[in-house]
Amino acid sequence: MNPADYSVAWEHPPTRRAWWKQLVLCLISPVAWIALWFALLAVLVVFMPEGYGYSILFAPFLIYSFYRAYIQLFYIAVVWRTRRVLRVYPWHLFTDSPNGLGDRTDVVGQQCGWFEFPNPARPEEQLPMVFPSHWAVGWWHRRMAPRTKAVIKAQIRVVWLAGDPRFIGVIAAPTSNGTAPRRFRFLTQQMEKTEGYQSVTDWGATAEDIERGRRAGVNSGRS
Structure with a gap:
């Protein structure tokens, strides 16, 4: 199953499977990062004693998880652009x-x-x-x-x-x-x-x- 033997890359079955796997991961990732953000916030609010020290400790993790969820939303569009190229070129x-x-x-x-x-x-x-x-x-x-x-x-x-x-x-x-x-x-x-x-x-x-x-x-x- 030489990938170069197909007229376009999308006709190559392993390519389609790999693309679908990437799409699923891209759809799951924002949900997972958002869930992590809420989980960290819940731990901070419910389980940690009051005080600025714990807020400062958790702040980098909250910011990073929100940032990752944000950029994953943009990357979903890139995945669809990838499919468009794969359907045109071998x-x-x-x-x-x-x-x-x-x-x-x-x-x-x-x-x-x-x-x-x-x-x-x-x-x-x-x-x-x-x-x-x-x-x-x-x-x-x-x-x-x-x-x-x-x-x-x-x-x-x-x-x-x-x-x-x-x-x-x-x-x-x-x-x-x-x-x-x-x-x-x-x-x-x-x-x-x-x-x-x-x-x-x-x-x-x-x-x-x-x-x-x-x-x-x-x-x-x-x-």
């Missing part, structure tokens, strides 16, 4: 793709780590794609860090990409047996446009490529 498997955590001068906007993938129109040309948000990318960051042990880095030696490096994509790490994806994360193209690259057509994107990107959720203004 999986491509890459080995030893260049990656890093430092900011790149040729990328604009927020960047929280990057991977490079070959331009579909010119495979010899590598294009950087970045994590557009820091939410829930800690697993990837730990494996991309320069001082990470080789055995840990090996978990992202092979990465799956559904998307087009000129536009948008979803990256995943394979499971230990290499048959299913895990840790879906969004990647976007945010290279600074220079005189040599005024639009994606300069990267060899055809009208069909641009339309495909729009169906995957790319803002038409980026083309």
Whole structure:
């Protein structure tokens, strides 16, 4: 069951199962964090003696649990965007793709780590794609860090990409047996446009490529 044999990633059964698992976790997480917030508040109000000392002690935990519940609500939208990309693009498997955590001068906007993938129109040309948000990318960051042990880095030696490096994509790490994806994360193209690259057509994107990107959720203004 080679994931690259399917016309789009969504047709790959393990991919659909992995996506549904991620959606369920995203729906459960806000409820769990909110429940924890109320539980901590109940312990503070009902069981702890009166006084500012206990309030100060519990405050960081209350704030953190509320923050986690808040950002999980936003991440649900990202999960649906992931599905949209998976329904348009097939999986491509890459080995030893260049990656890093430092900011790149040729990328604009927020960047929280990057991977490079070959331009579909010119495979010899590598294009950087970045994590557009820091939410829930800690697993990837730990494996991309320069001082990470080789055995840990090996978990992202092979990465799956559904998307087009000129536009948008979803990256995943394979499971230990290499048959299913895990840790879906969004990647976007945010290279600074220079005189040599005024639009994606300069990267060899055809009208069909641009339309495909729009169906995957790319803002038409980026083309």
